[in-house]
Amino acid sequence: MYQQSYQPHQQGQAQHQPILTDEDLAYTVLADLKRVVNEYATAATESSCQQVRSLFTNLLNSTLQMQGQLFKTMEQNNMYSTSSPALRQEIDKQLKQNQQTAQKTDQFLQQLSLGGRMQQPYQQAQAPYMNQQQNNPYSPNSQYQQQSGQSGQHHHGPNPYYM
Amino acid sequence: MLQALTGKELEYLVDSISNEDLLIKQNAVMAESATNMQLRQLGQQMIQTHRQHVQMLLQSISQHQQLAPLQPQQ
Structure with missing residues (x-):
């Protein structure tokens, strides 16, 4: 598990001996991203000003996306072992x-x-469950969401921070 | 439709700025000291996003500045 990240600095690539391994560095950031995702969700639910609420919602989405990206990178580099399949x-x-x-x-x-x-x-x-990860079978309410216009829009809406 | 910030909203905004600030610094450490290039690049990218977040949070506080009452309200 540690092989990939330990080898490079033994070969003298790094200028100084790092105190933390790559895993530790990435995990520290990942853990904080997860914490911040939770905090933004709470902040959004507790905001009364619509503008503040949508700010927190946008920040939540953006932070979730970074967390996902970092997780993927860690997974690709064998730094994260997911739990065994159900x-x-x-x-x-x-x-x-x-x-x-x-x-x-x-x-x-x-x-x-x-x-x-x-x-x-x-x-x-x-049957097609596996191919439809995007289509959560329990969100067929998209008809209703389109009608009410508010909920669920942040996924598609104009969000400049959502790369 | 801008409303005056509640005390709670202000606290969340301020706490969020501290969180983003911490993440910028953690990412700076990762971008500098990770040996894995992918992690270094991702750290650099995330620094920029967190900096944007800080600006958005600051902007939101300043937008509400004028709406804030000068006296405590009932």
Whole structure:
């Protein structure tokens, strides 16, 4: 795990002996980015001025993006070991249980005549699930979002800091 | 539609500036002392983004300056 980053400075590339390894340096930044992401989310929820709220929302997105980029870089350089993959049977079990939960909630809503028309995406989503990472099956509310115009717009909206 | 800043909003803005400032410095250390070129470059890029963030936060505080009451409000 350490091989890649330790070799270079033993070969005399660095002018001085660094105190922290590359992993430590990157991890320190990554940990703080994660902390700041949380803080921006809290700040946004607690803002009453719309302008301040959208500032925090933009900063949240921008910080999330940096965190993702740094994580990817660390992963590519074997500096970050993600947890082992979830087993198929566990996924099957969780999917089944939670589909049932969602169905029960649908029934509950229908009893109250609040069901509306939803295309039950969790059933269609089974097969192509892996190819649709962008399309979270649980955000089919995009119709509603377009109507209300406010929520969810920051993903597509004009955000100059969102490289 | 600009409203006067609440005390809480001001505190979040100020805390955020400290956070961004710290991140600039951490990235500067990474950009200088990492041996991996990808990390060094990413550190340099992130410094610029965090500097923009600081400017945005400062700008937001200054935009609200004129709206702030001079006396404590009920």
